[in-house]
Amino acid sequence: MNNNMRTGRARAGARRGVPEPVALPAEATRLLARLGEPGAYARPDPLTEDGLLVRRGGDGVSVGSGRFAQAAGRALVEADLAAWDPTGTRLTIGPAGQARLRRRQAPDGMAYRAQHQDLTVIDGGGAEPAIRNASENPLAWMVRRRNPDGTPLIDPAAFEAGERLRRDMTKAAMLPRMGSDLGAPRVDGGGARDPAATADQVIAARQRVRGALDAVGSDLSGLLIDLCGFLKGLERIEAERRWPARSAKVVARIALGRLAEHYGLAREATGPDHGRLRLWRA
Structure with a gap:
């Protein structure tokens, strides 16, 4: 690209209102x-x-x-x-x-989209990773939202537990796709027809999701699927389930707490009450 082309693009960007870095x-x-x-x-x-x-x-x-x-x-x-x-x-x-x-951190061709959105890369087990706007994630909203005492609605352990469940659900192909997966292998025009033909990582991800939902309990597993998997907001969950206003926040905190406990996540790392003995005389 010569200097005239660069100058022309810069002037065009200025006309569109895009600030030159x-x-x-x-x-x-x-x-x-x-x-x-x-x-x-x-x-x-x-x-x-x-x-x-x-x-x-x-x-x-x-x-x-x-x-x-x-x-x-x-x-x-x-x-x-x-x-x-x-x-x-x-x-x-x-x-x-x-x-x-x-x-600077955005993928090619998405620099100015990333300026206004919090883009993150999701490894869903396919040929190419997917790109998601993290600002649309209700978990990200909850961890940034503050209670009257200044504490976040959910702690980092609960946030990481919800994100881990979402990643496993994505790898397990349990979430709907918005388009065709052109990178998936096809044989005679069809996909895998039996569990043996499914990728090992998909099977492992489904097992992890099933174990996490069983540990949380059937009373809260549906909420976690809507919140972490389908990224439904708290108000939408309350409307669909006909719950009272602001009740989904309380239930979501309980569900995420159980999920974090299942994953072994805690807000603070704690060690044993007493250190390991180094000498038998001690």
Whole structure:
């Protein structure tokens, strides 16, 4: 592609209202990627006058994530990709910076779609992975939604349990497809007609789904199928089941809690009450 073609495309994008991405130094690009991690922020390095320390983490745990020059932070602030807090001691990524990272991480041809959607890749066991908008996932909404006391509606363990069930249901081919699976093998115009011809990973995924639903119980398994598999919202579940308003939230938390217990997931890792003895004299 020559320079005239690039200039023409840039002008066409400007006419359509698409902002041209601002060129960043290499160190500023790396700093933006670090700030895009969950709970990440940068603060001035107390040991040097021209340095930034990046920290990340939450729930009282903070770990180091790198050291950068102050010039990298200034480049992000000037490009409106990051901003300092009112005290000037903490630099965090902004909405424009998050959109830039989503464009960089998006598949080919989906950069500006990813700017407005939270695209994730799903490995459904087919020839090519599927792409899904995570913002349409009710579990993602529940883990981001806060109770009046500031805690999320569901903890990370419950969220991961629901996502694990959804992935297994996708691999088990239990969810409807919106189009043809052109990558699936076909023999004489037909698909597999007996369990022996089904892929081993599909059989294993179906066994995991069956075991998880049996562990949760028949009273809650249908709710998990609608919530995690078919991605039905809480209001839709209440309407279809004729439940009182805001009751699906309570039942979903109970169901996801049982599912997390089945998978062995917990919000906090806990060890034994006493450490293992290293000497027989102890």
